[in-house]
Amino acid sequence: MTTQTLDATAREAVTSACARVEEPGAGDHVDGVVPGLVARPADTDQVAEVLRAATAHGLTVVPRGGGTKLSWGVAPRSADVLLDVSALDQVLDHAAGDLIVAAQAGCRLADLQERVAQGGQRLAIDETVPGTTVGGMLAANTSGPRRTAVGAARDLLIGITMVRADGVVAKAGGRVVKNVAGYDLGKLLIGSAGTLGVITDATFRLHPVPAASQWVTAPVSDPAAALAMTQAVLHAQVVPAAVEVAWAEGSGSVSVLLEGRVAGVAGRADATRAILGEGATGSDDAPAGGATYPWDTRASGEDRSTALKLTFELSALGEVLAATAGTPAVLRGSAGSGVLYAALPPTTDPAEVATLLERLRRVCTSRGGAAVVVDAPAAVKAAVDAWGPVPALELMRRVKDQFDPDHRLSPGRFVGGL
């Protein structure tokens, strides 16, 4: 663990900028880096005040929502202030007639879902890590099975309020679904790991909750069969809401989620069973693991699995699964979108991780995607290149330099050391 220290003047500046400022506790480190102070602003203005104080005193700042994914990416070079936005936890506006919701960054996704469900609606983004907040979901760009039908956060976010590194508050987008006025800053912030700005609220497009849903699952015993099944489902007329694959030790399952009207779902489930073959079974419940990742999301430190995100063209599914042969990798993800997550046990030798990562990276990059390390024990993070080759990195650097010229926001956590 490395610990940050702040001089008295800087400490005083942060303390007076924000309603609650505390000394870091046991859970307040960022992947082993202990902040000098934990600031808990009550609103966007206080977030801005903290960032202005940080600017004035040259402090580094790492934002945190629910803290469920704080160890993801690369450990920051420094974290003078841990900016905890969990007090910004309100659903600001659910306009049911317009199918939109606005919520603060620290609002738990589950709370948001509960609120909009009262109007028979949902934000079609799965909670992949229990306890996740709106801001954390955006900053880490998490997604689950339902992305196959309606897309991921980038497709559902329609407005955002952010605070820049220099404390300036800015909005982009708005509260209408269709809007092309100005640059889409929301997209730049999605998946930016807290390195471009601090999200304080976000507005999303909602969908009606379907009247019926059903899963159809079939076992598969080789990568080619998994590919054939997913291709058959995708090209059929069953309109899948999700096409998931689970895989370990050379076999697994393909699961298809059907959503819609009662009669329609029943018919499409029958058709899906026919496509998936004799072993296919229907269920009202999601397959084991549901929308979560194939690793223990509560584990920390050396108990963490090595967690990988693999993206690829849809037709490369078989190759990606085959590339894990002979390894202890457990995979799960959206075969219908070309996104899989893989987990290796915490005890896996870093050299073994590096070998597999290289193999997967070769397959994924040759097939239009990438293989990145989401999280891993420190020894593994030290042994591998977490992000791998990133095209257009020079442009990304320039974007970072514009938004955060002193590199004070989450320094070093992102691609290319940004």
Add this chain to the structure above:
Amino acid sequence: MTTTEDRTHVGAGIDAVTAVARRLLPEAGVITDRTRLRTYECDGLAHYRVTPALVVIPEDDAQVAAIVRACAEHGVPYVARGSGTGLSGGALPHAEGVLVVTSRMRAIREVRREDQRAVVEPGVINLDVTKAATPQGYYYAPDPSSQQICSIGGNVAENSGGAHCLKYGFTTNHVTGADFITPDGDMVALGGAAPDAPGYDLLGAVVGSEGTLGIVTATTVRLVRLPEEVRTILVGFESTDQAGAATSAIISAGIVPAAIEMMDALAIEAAEAAVHCNYPDGAGAVLVIELDGARVEVEEEYAEVARLCEDNGSFEQRLATDAVDRALIWKGRKSAFAAVGRISPDYIVQDGVIPRTALPEVLRAIAELSSSSGVRVANVFHAGDGNLHPLVLFDDAVEGAGEAAEQVSGAILDLCIEHGGSITGEHGVGMDKAKYMPRMYTDEDLDTMQLVRCAFDPGNISNPGKIFPTPRLCGEVPGRHKAAHPLQQAGLAEVF
């Protein structure tokens, strides 16, 4: 009407860029003759006209990159242009700059059913992507009304959608990758065939940036499975209020149609005059509702939609029984803009967005504006997502009519902003609406957007003068500024 004056002075760098173009491109791909240059003096918004200093028509990305590199080296501005159908002056040329026309880059490089992707060049016509994918059971969902002539490059630049965006999302939701030429002339890959490329989502920033961040020379797009069943219904109402209420009822029932389009009496009159689409007699408004998906569900939804329309006062419902019938219903809707020419010598196509629930109120307010000003307004729009297209009619031969129309048009945008909407849903800000941006966004918001432009285009040579009313010097420290902008002080920029 606003007319940007032609300038004859041409910057010195143009000669150097012309030399590069002549070396690389076939003779027909370099235009310097003043008469031929004038062919390109405007896009679909013809009241802004600027003759470019040079037009180049490259055939591949290497040529685009070389020309942009030459522009960067000599500080020459450039503007990319596809089919030129844009309605906000986004492809308006720069008098001292190069117009890069992508109409010869029109290869559909790949259609990959197995990956649900196609790779297309910027000059490809929108509808041709669907035509190429249909034999494999797929189509390209974003469908601007001009889809028979507009190019994918323009769609990407403007993030221009269309009727089917209600259910299937906008252009930006259907673009997964791009080959991109930066304003330095470097070629970089943004995104790819797979989702979630590591790093900042630069592709998300580029789509809809109206050519101000660089030029896209190839786009990887998502293809959508053709639905099993499509039902298109034309519904007649006595008033727009009834049609609006029916729209809300359908959405509230949890039905997301592929499209819900509305036209009012004046728009219907125009469409009838132009394409004889045989819309219901005496209708104060019609809805074109399209349902698609799995057969059983479409049948159920159709029954419910029919009932909801009836409950809200529809006097006639017509279900398209075959493809010809469906095409005629859509022809009326998609030709509405051009058709307005039949009932008015001049018109402004406005493009604003409001939350759907504000539709009745805003339509009434537009009607009041129209009657108090004496300026006729025809309404044709995407009712499902609140994207209005008021057509403000006038006769330029009548003294002051153009100004009055401009005023009504601007007032409609104010209404949109007042109701929490946007000044553009698909046409873009371009040259036309830059002055409205400060009404929708604060200085801080605009300043933050400009950080993106400064990252991509610090020399401000890629389609300068569009989107933002006042450019920001890219070297300046971000933050609040109280004094006049340095460019303004230097007399180089104007505050609207």
